[in-house]
Amino acid sequence: xxxxxxxxxxIGGRTLSHLLLALPAILLSFILAIPLGWFANTxxxxxxxxxxxxxxxxAIPSLPLxxxxxxxxxxxxxxxxxVVAALTLYGLALMVRSAADALASVGTPVRQSSTAxxxxxxxxxxxxxxxxxxxxxxxxxxxxxxxxxxxxxxxSLLGVDNLGLLFVDGFQRGIIAEVITGIVVTVLLAVxxxxxxxxxxxxxxxxxxxxx
Amino acid sequence: xxxxxHVSKSYPDGxxxxxDFTLELPSGQTTVLVGSSGCGKTTLLRMVNRMIDPTSxxxxxDDENVADVxxxxxxxxxxxxxxxxxxxxxRKVIDNVATVPLLNGVPKAEAHAKALELMELVGxxxxxxxxxxxxxxxxxxxxxxxxRGLAADPxxxxxxxxxxxxxxxxxxxxxxxxLRVQRELHKTIVFVTHDIAEALALGDQIVILAKGAxxxxxxxxxxxxxxxxxxxxxxxxxxGRGAFDLHLRETPNGTLVVDDHGRPxxxxxxxxxxxxx
Numbered sequence: 001x002x003x004x005x006x007x008x009x010x011i012g013g014r015t016l017s018h019l020l021l022a023l024p025a026i027l028l029s030f031i032l033a034i035p036l037g038w039f040a041n042t043x044x045x046x047x048x049x050x051x052x053x054x055x056x057x058x059a060i061p062s063l064p065l066x067x068x069x070x071x072x073x074x075x076x077x078x079x080x081x082x083v084v085a086a087l088t089l090y091g092l093a094l095m096v097r098s099a100a101d102a103l104a105s106v107g108t109p110v111r112q113s114s115t116a117x118x119x120x121x122x123x124x125x126x127x128x129x130x131x132x133x134x135x136x137x138x139x140x141x142x143x144x145x146x147x148x149x150x151x152x153x154x155x156s157l158l159g160v161d162n163l164g165l166l167f168v169d170g171f172q173r174g175i176i177a178e179v180i181t182g183i184v185v186t187v188l189l190a191v192x193x194x195x196x197x198x199x200x201x202x203x204x205x206x207x208x209x210x211x212x
Numbered sequence: 213x214x215x216x217x218h219v220s221k222s223y224p225d226g227x228x229x230x231x232d233f234t235l236e237l238p239s240g241q242t243t244v245l246v247g248s249s250g251c252g253k254t255t256l257l258r259m260v261n262r263m264i265d266p267t268s269x270x271x272x273x274d275d276e277n278v279a280d281v282x283x284x285x286x287x288x289x290x291x292x293x294x295x296x297x298x299x300x301x302x303r304k305v306i307d308n309v310a311t312v313p314l315l316n317g318v319p320k321a322e323a324h325a326k327a328l329e330l331m332e333l334v335g336x337x338x339x340x341x342x343x344x345x346x347x348x349x350x351x352x353x354x355x356x357x358x359x360r361g362l363a364a365d366p367x368x369x370x371x372x373x374x375x376x377x378x379x380x381x382x383x384x385x386x387x388x389x390x391l392r393v394q395r396e397l398h399k400t401i402v403f404v405t406h407d408i409a410e411a412l413a414l415g416d417q418i419v420i421l422a423k424g425a426x427x428x429x430x431x432x433x434x435x436x437x438x439x440x441x442x443x444x445x446x447x448x449x450x451x452g453r454g455a456f457d458l459h460l461r462e463t464p465n466g467t468l469v470v471d472d473h474g475r476p477x478x479x480x481x482x483x484x485x486x487x488x489x
Contacts, residue, residue, distance in 0.1 A: 113298025116263060116370075117311050117360075118288035131302045207302045210344040 003177035011166070015185060018162040022149045022189075025084050029091025029148075030141055034130075036092070037099025051097050058093035062154045065089070083155045090151055091144045098140020102133035135208045138201045142194055149190040153182075163189070213239045214260060214368065214400060219269030221255055229255040230266070231424040238417065239367075242394060242401040246411040246448075247421030253404045256425055257370050260402060261290045273368065288312050291361030291369040291399070295376045297353040299345040305331070305356055306341040312364040323363075330359040333396075335389055351382035358390065362397070371403045375410070387413050408449055412437065420445050 004011065040050040065086050067077060075081045106129050114128045156164025163186045170178030201208070214237040221230040230252045237243040245253040258264040259271050262283040271278045278286060299308045307314070309327035314320065328338055334355040345353055354374060361369050375383045387410065394401065405411055411418050412433040420428040420436065422444055429441035437456065440446040449456050458477055461468045467480040481487075 109294065109296055109298045110300065112263070113292070113294055114300070116261060116287055116292035116294070116298075118284050118286075118315055120284050123315070128300060132300075134302075205302070207344045207346070210346045211301060 001177075003175065004181055007178075007181075011181060011185065014161060014163050014165060015189065018149070018152055018164075018186070018189065021080070021083050021087065021152050021155070021160070021162055022145075025087035025091055025152075026141070026145050026148050028084070028088045029095045029144055030137075032088070033092055033095035033099040033140075034137075036096045037101075037103055038125075040096070040100040041103045047100065051100060054093050054096035056093075057089050060089075062086070062090070062151060063157060066155055066158055077158055078160050083152070083160055086155070087148050087151055091148055094144050094147060095140050098143075099133075099137060102136035102140065103129060105136050106132045131205075134201070134205045138197065138205075142197050145193050145197060146190045149193060150186060153186060213237065213272075213274055214402065215272040216256065216259075217270045217272065219256075219259065219266045219271060221252070221259070221264065222267050228424050230259075231426065233269070233425045233427070235419065235427065235430065237400065237402060239400045240398040241416040242403055242414055243417045243419060244403045244405060244411040244415035245419050245421060246405055246408055246415075247425075248448075249406055251421045251423055252425030253421055254372055257372055257402055257404050260368065260370055261287045261292060263287075288316060288364060289366050289368075291364070291366040293354075293357045293361040293369065293371045293374040295373045296350075297345070297357035297374075299353055299356055299360070301345050304342050304344060305336075305348070308345060308356055309359045309363055311360055316364065327359070327363060330362055331356075333362070333393060334359045349382075350378045351386060354378060354382075354386055355389070358386075358393070362393075362399075367400055369399045369401045371401060373405055374403075376405070376407075383410070390414060420448055 036050065036054070040047040066082065069075075069082050069086055070077050070079075073082075073085065110128065110132065111124070114124045119128060152162050153164025153167070156162055156168050159165075163182050166182030166185070167179045170176065170180075170182060216233050216235045219230060219233045220228070222228045233252075233256065245256060247253050255264055259266055260273070260278065262278055262281075265279065300311070303311075306324055306327050309330055310318075310320075310323035313323040313326065318326075328341065331338065331341065336352065336355050336359065340348065340352065340356075345356065348356065354377075357374060361371070375386045378386065391414065403411075403414055415433055417430065418433055418436050419430050420441075422428045428448070429436055429445045431439075436445065437449065440449055457472050458469050459472075460480065461470045461474075468476050469478045469480060471477050
């Protein structure tokens with residue numbers, strides 16, 4: 001505990017950098033997965049290819065990916081953009097399938113009745129299909145959120161500032177308290193975030209609980 | 213008036229859902245398309261609001277060829293009620309009823325006021341307005357569906373087996389309600405069902421369809437029952453199974469009406485109390 005008290009500002013700073021890497025990646029994978037999932041669903045021929053390709057992204061070992069991306073895109077290994085890009089790819093690996101499943105979960109009767117009411121194709125997507133895909137999208141987003149928050153730590157092996165540095169540094173210098181702090185704060189962050197997402201879902205989708 | 217003029221619909225795989233269908237559906241009346249599943253009745257219904265476009269032939273609404281009207285505005289001026297109501301589960305009842313006026317840009321307060329009136333018309337309490345569809349019974353959902361179909365005050369109401377998924381008692385209730393609403397509003401209703409009893413209860417004009425939407429008979433309920441055009445119609449009505457030839461039978465408990473198999477179909481009403489219609 002005394003180690004934690006003595007290093008509070010440093011832990012706070014690393015938590016903040018951790019969030020600044022995880023949040024954009026979570027948000028980006030969510031936003032990018034929706035059109036990809038929509039495409040996989042609308043053009044059936046692309047579904048298997050697209051979903052398999054997305055899933056395979058997850059098979060790329062994370063450390064090499066952090067080193068590989070700069071070679072392709074030309075940014076520095078420790079740059080913000082590199083870390084966010086790599087995390088977004090992993091997020092997409094999980095989220096594209098979720099998005100495709102979510103949009104597919106909207107029933108044919110609802111689609112047909114919206115068409116019959118006179119929704120145009122785009123208003124039907126924004127006002128009917130996307131909101132109704134919400135619960136399944138949220139389920140996918142929760143997995144992505146937890147997985148991304150934990151994956152950020154890998155980039156600390158390259159020297160990127162985040163909570164992972166606590167256990168890299170603590171391990172090298174033999175400070176057990178630092179290692180434990182790194183793990184506990186990372187898990188706490190993931191749990192808090194998951195809770196916030198559930199809360200957000202209840203606020204945005206009050207109808208979902210009526211369905212059961 | 214809706215007019216089908218030599219309308220056909222075939223699919224690339226060769227199936228012919230509708231073959232050369234011609235019929236006039238008079239304004240302000242209920243026309244029931246009745247037939248077994250797969251006879252093409254729903255296909256016909258969906259040609260009116262262009263959910264399906266015919267392969268050949270023309271569908272007219274008054275003097276307008278529907279093929280010349282863009283589908284989205286066309287659909288917004290035609291009411292549509294479907295099986296299981298097809299309500300939007302993420303919107304409250306009142307917003308479901310107001311769907312089309314809201315799409316048309318009617319201010320929310322105005323659309324909601326009108327929606328409350330319609331809910332009352334179809335027998336829904338105002339307290340239901342803020343519930344979600346999944347919190348309602350099947351019958352109530354169906355009433356919401358009817359109110360939604362009427363919300364933009366369309367001349368035409370298309371109903372695709374709207375009461376098919378509710379239990380018989382509720383169905384009879386909904387049918388009675390529809391008749392009452394129709395006496396008040398005089399819409400041009402196209403009603404699709406596979407239930408001949410429902411057709412007889414609701415139709416001013418009944419169209420009995422065979423495969424490929426071939427017209428087996430068109431007529432009033434009285435005509436169809438009194439003079440079935442052929443063996444197919446007679447069988448469809450249940451004549452062959454003895455359900456429509458009724459007999460009087462004296463019993464110790466009064467005069468009963470029985471079918472050909474002797475099964476009681478009802479009792480003879482007091483002659484002093486004539487039927488409603």
